[in-house]
Amino acid sequence: MPESPYPPTPCVLGVAVPSPLRRLFDYRPCREAPSGGWQPGLRVRVPFGRREVVGVVVECRDGSALPLSDLRPVASCLDAAPLPADWLWLCRFAARYYQHALGDTLHQAMPGLLRQGRALEARTRERWSVTAAGHRETPSSLGRAPRQAELLAMLRQHPHGLVSQAILAQSFSRDQLRALAGKGLVARHEEPLAASPAAEGEARLAEPALPLNREQASALAAIHERLDGFHPCLLHGVTGSGKTEVYLQLIEAVIARRRQALVLVPEIGLTPQTLARFRRRFRAPVVALHSGLTDHERLDAWEAAASGRAPIVLGTRSAIFTPLAHPGVIIVDEEHDGSYKQQDGLRYHARDLAVARAHHHRIPLLLGSATPSLESLQRALHGDYRHLRLTRRASRHAPARLELVDLRGRRRQGGLIPPVIETVRETLAAGHQVLVFINRRGFAPTLACHACGWMAECDHCDARMTLHRQPPLLACHHCDRRRALPDACPDCGSVDLRPLGSGTERIEETLASLFPEVAVHRIDRDSTRRRDALEQMLTEVRRGEPCLLVGTQMLAKGHHLPHVTLVVVVNADAGLYASDFRALEHSAQLLEQVAGRAGRAAHPGRVLVQTLHTDDPHLRLLAERGYDVLAGQLLEERRAARLPPFRFLALLRLEAPHEAAVVTLGGLAAEALRQRIGERGLAVDCLGPVPAPMERRQNRYHLQLMLAADRRSQLHEAGAWLVAWLEACPEARRVRWSLDIDPQTLA
Ligand SMILES: Nc1ncnc2c1ncn2[C@@H]1O[C@H](COP(=O)(O)OP(=O)(O)OP(=O)(O)O)[C@@H](O)[C@H]1O
Numbered sequence: 001m002p003e004s005p006y007p008p009t010p011c012v013l014g015v016a017v018p019s020p021l022r023r024l025f026d027y028r029p030c031r032e033a034p035s036g037g038w039q040p041g042l043r044v045r046v047p048f049g050r051r052e053v054v055g056v057v058v059e060c061r062d063g064s065a066l067p068l069s070d071l072r073p074v075a076s077c078l079d080a081a082p083l084p085a086d087w088l089w090l091c092r093f094a095a096r097y098y099q100h101a102l103g104d105t106l107h108q109a110m111p112g113l114l115r116q117g118r119a120l121e122a123r124t125r126e127r128w129s130v131t132a133a134g135h136r137e138t139p140s141s142l143g144r145a146p147r148q149a150e151l152l153a154m155l156r157q158h159p160h161g162l163v164s165q166a167i168l169a170q171s172f173s174r175d176q177l178r179a180l181a182g183k184g185l186v187a188r189h190e191e192p193l194a195a196s197p198a199a200e201g202e203a204r205l206a207e208p209a210l211p212l213n214r215e216q217a218s219a220l221a222a223i224h225e226r227l228d229g230f231h232p233c234l235l236h237g238v239t240g241s242g243k244t245e246v247y248l249q250l251i252e253a254v255i256a257r258r259r260q261a262l263v264l265v266p267e268i269g270l271t272p273q274t275l276a277r278f279r280r281r282f283r284a285p286v287v288a289l290h291s292g293l294t295d296h297e298r299l300d301a302w303e304a305a306a307s308g309r310a311p312i313v314l315g316t317r318s319a320i321f322t323p324l325a326h327p328g329v330i331i332v333d334e335e336h337d338g339s340y341k342q343q344d345g346l347r348y349h350a351r352d353l354a355v356a357r358a359h360h361h362r363i364p365l366l367l368g369s370a371t372p373s374l375e376s377l378q379r380a381l382h383g384d385y386r387h388l389r390l391t392r393r394a395s396r397h398a399p400a401r402l403e404l405v406d407l408r409g410r411r412r413q414g415g416l417i418p419p420v421i422e423t424v425r426e427t428l429a430a431g432h433q434v435l436v437f438i439n440r441r442g443f444a445p446t447l448a449c450h451a452c453g454w455m456a457e458c459d460h461c462d463a464r465m466t467l468h469r470q471p472p473l474l475a476c477h478h479c480d481r482r483r484a485l486p487d488a489c490p491d492c493g494s495v496d497l498r499p500l501g502s503g504t505e506r507i508e509e510t511l512a513s514l515f516p517e518v519a520v521h522r523i524d525r526d527s528t529r530r531r532d533a534l535e536q537m538l539t540e541v542r543r544g545e546p547c548l549l550v551g552t553q554m555l556a557k558g559h560h561l562p563h564v565t566l567v568v569v570v571n572a573d574a575g576l577y578a579s580d581f582r583a584l585e586h587s588a589q590l591l592e593q594v595a596g597r598a599g600r601a602a603h604p605g606r607v608l609v610q611t612l613h614t615d616d617p618h619l620r621l622l623a624e625r626g627y628d629v630l631a632g633q634l635l636e637e638r639r640a641a642r643l644p645p646f647r648f649l650a651l652l653r654l655e656a657p658h659e660a661a662v663v664t665l666g667g668l669a670a671e672a673l674r675q676r677i678g679e680r681g682l683a684v685d686c687l688g689p690v691p692a693p694m695e696r697r698q699n700r701y702h703l704q705l706m707l708a709a710d711r712r713s714q715l716h717e718a719g720a721w722l723v724a725w726l727e728a729c730p731e732a733r734r735v736r737w738s739l740d741i742d743p744q745t746l747a
């Protein structure tokens with residue numbers, strides 16, 4: 001008897017359902033098997049408690065730990081074919097690595113419409129084109145139907161046809177189209193809405209590639225050497241060195257081999273320029289995945305990537321979960337960027353998943369940055385990654401060094417001291433633009449009473465409320481609580497309430513009064529809430545009129561602002577003495593990136609950094625020798641202090657409305673874990689529990705327990721055990737807890 005092409009019907013399906021529980025649930029197959037047989041990756045509707053949910057089949061087995069008669073059947077199977085295997089693999093990897101429930105991981109990693117049970121298929125549109133008969137037709141034969149004749153004439157001018165929408169927009173009707181089709185003069189084709197294949201025979205590039213400089217060319221050649229096989233590279237190039245051009249030419253080579261490129265960028269909304277540059281370069285469609293998409297657009301993009309129709313997929317963090325039919329390369333731009341780490345739910349790091357994924361697919365991986373994370377830098381220095389350097393800018397001028405400006409004892413006007421204001425004035429007078437960076441939005445960090453010292457504090461957090469003027473209110477940046485501005489001090493009744501310190505709004509106001517003749521553009525989360533607001537401002541800035549830009553770190557992210565020649569950092573001190581061991585690394589990256597916006601085109605740049613700590617050794621090293629030298633020193637310090645990347649960490653966070661519940665559970669968990677570590681002889685340190693740096697946030701108490709180990713496998717074992725212990729612990733029901741593997745912040 002010939003073997004059946006389908007797997008035999010299993011008795012039991014292990015299904016991952018959207019739930020925080022770290023286990024599969026067993027079901028019996030339903031009567032109608034999917035046409036290809038039961039396989040992992042099929043979505044099923046299953047009864048779960050009193051609800052029905054969409055889950056994913058993960059295992060097909062012959063037996064269950066439960067009696068088969070106790071198992072409920074699957075209600076229905078939603079897919080004819082399983083969801084992409086590479087996607088399922090990545091979700092399983094991420095769930096294991098981050099100790100997260102697989103059901104919830106799958107749920108978070110699929111487009112919303114798939115979660116709701118929609119089919120994974122492309123939406124299509126109609127395209128109409130003229131047939132051979134239509135080209136032979138003489139216009140007079142349609143004499144009695146003049147509109148049809150006009151429609152035919154119009155379509156004849158479009159060798160690739162036109163989509164219905166474009167035709168209807170010209171005031172032609174569907175009836176006219178159908179009439180022509182009935183006569184065999186035009187034909188209708190369906191094509192996918194997202195990433196419809198570019199017409200055959202066209203050139204791949206819409207715009208020619210730039211001739212590379214020597215360093216760019218040798219970086220590209222090094223990657224080209226091995227386009228087959230896992231080949232991780234760190235493209236470590238100073239700001240403005242033309243990393244994007246290297247990405248573009250690498251992608252060109254990858255798509256020429258009919259493979260796909262997946263490109264991760266920190267925030268598309270913040271760098272619409274990058275997407276525009278990709279779209280300008282390639283004739284092939286560039287599919288973008290970001291938070292601005294509708295559910296339908298997201299599903300279309302996902303399908304286009306999964307089917308292989310989309311050669312280039314560009315997206316933010318979650319795009320790492322995009323399935324690819326023919327993966328050819330993964331590129332992570334600004335690999336050091338904090339936005340790649342998800343801070344709730346599945347706490348994954350998209351860059352780290354990119355490494356795992358490239359390894360799994362055996363394809364090259366390119367991590368790009370002017371200020372690489374210490375993790376990636378260490379791997380490059382150690383030879384795990386190929387270290388590709390771009391030491392010069394594509395333009396004439398080298399990145400400017402930071403000039404430290406002493407704030408001590410100086411009168412400040414809106415945060416700036418007189419000599420800095422003078423330099424701003426000279427720069428504007430020379431016809432250039434100035435960027436003023438301050439990493440604090442709002443008018444002032446708080447409102448204070450000059451009579452008694454009262455300060456506006458949030459009742460739900462251990463934090464001050466920020467004073468805003470546009471619109472006027474007090475807001476907590478930790479829990480988003482808002483309050484009206486008080487008329488008088490709630491403690492002593494004095495009306496002498498004054499803003500303390502400066503935020504973007506205050507600097508904007510001061511600069512506008514100092515320099516009334518130029519425009520001041522404020523760029524922060526508040527001023528760019530409206531869609532396209534940022535792009536509009538940047539377009540205005542790129543026109544080149546002298547102007548001032550005031551903004552937060554949004555301004556540091558990869559923008560190419562050719563007319564900016566002066567960057568002013570209002571205060572460099574926040575990150576220097578923070579308790580978080582990564583604070584220094586992150587603030588050095590931020591300073592170097594902001595500084596990198598100056599002098600990128602015709603004129604050289606200057607960077608003035610105001611600080612109260614001109615003698616701080618780290619700050620001086622950054623100013624005098626640059627990020628790479630500082631990073632080398634920070635690596636030595638991390639090695640000495642036995643911190644990442646030389647050690648691995650996991651952070652258990654506990655929170656609840658009542659302090660007692662958190663403290664009790666924290667104590668029990670630490671004790672149980674220490675005992676387990678001892679029994680198993682693991683070299684894992686369990687530190688704490690200690691209160692979180694902000695103990696009360698959103699009216700809840702926060703406590704932490706840190707796990708540290710030299711070996712990842714041991715950290716993993718201890719973490720997995722702790723999670724299982726917490727799932728079984730009755731005291732843990734009243735406490736919200738999460739385990740953060742490779743935490744990026746200790747907050
Ligand atoms: N080979 C080249 N020849 C001429 N111009 C180039 C070349 N490569 C890049 N450029 C130009 O240099 C400018 C900076 O390049 P790009 O934005 O790629 O730098 P980057 O390394 O990504 O910078 P950042 O890290 O600051 O984001 C761009 O205007 C780009 O068009």
Ligand SMILES: [Zn+2]
Pocket residue numbers: 458459460461463476477478479480481698
């Ligand atoms: Zn608050």
